[in-house]
Amino acid sequence: MNDTRIARLVKARKSYGAITALDGIDLDVHRGEILALLGPNGAGKSTSIALLLGLHRPDGGSATLFDKDPQDIDARRRIGVLLQAANLPATLKVDELLRLTASYYPEPRPVAECAALAGITDLLSRRYGALSGGQQRRVQFALAMAGRPDILFLDEPTVGMDIDARQSLWVSIRQLVAEGCAVVLTTHYLEEAEALADRVCVIAKGRVVSEGSVDAMRAHVSLRRIRCVTSLGIDTLQAWPEVVSVDTKQGRTVIATAQAEAVVRRLLDGDPGLSELEVQRAGLAEAFQEITRDTENLQEAA
Known part of the structure; x- marks a missing residue:
């Protein structure tokens, strides 16, 4: 996939005084993909983007944009x-802002198309x-x-939007990607990353701690949730050695298990009368929590 790579951090390091924001991070962005950068506050997400945008220089390692210096004007126009x-x-x-911004580019998108x-359009x-x-x-x-x-x-694109506006924006983002545009997304709405991302990169303490597809991230969590309507009681189910926990929600029994x-x-x-059986794997939010928790435990042990 090297020929599709359009932005890259290689062993990038960045400190602000005594605080290490990035600790030798490697990161690639490929054409036509949505890459979600996830991590707790202070993990290094914003600093990573700042290096790729040329807003800051790495203290060590390198940052490139279209194989150029991120501060190169030809790269920044893209x-x-x-x-x-x-x-x-x-x-x-609003139309004045759009026309002004479009004037900075050699081949801008029409104002009406941007608005749509x-x-x-109504604004x-x-x-x-x-x-x-x-x-x-x-x-x-x-x-x-x-x-x-x-x-x-x-960077947190849908903050302040209602659910309809958020989902409408998701459609537009997918349309841009279908045209070949790459998207680097940071969001605290993990359902947003789950809905959009082709690839997820989890950053903690200035390093990439996990990277892959949403499905690969989910695979970090072994638990599954079984939802059903059953006559078997909670005490009976909790006594099964394979069951981690049992709960009831809206008249349905919810069982957490790794088996x-x-x-x-x-x-x-x-239960011959068992009905409405559904097995769900972990969502991205649970995977993110487990990955970051495991990272913290490893660092504490070290």
């Missing part, structure tokens, strides 16, 4: 950025400062797309 905080002129109208992708004549937080976030997304970027950096097949067989044998 990116789009949506950071957590944006200080935009409150008195300008971001779901802000073009409104002043930016008069918009809600969620509306402003969608405008910022439109601005990030204005230059037809080959790589789009999205789902064995438990399902026992349920079928023990």
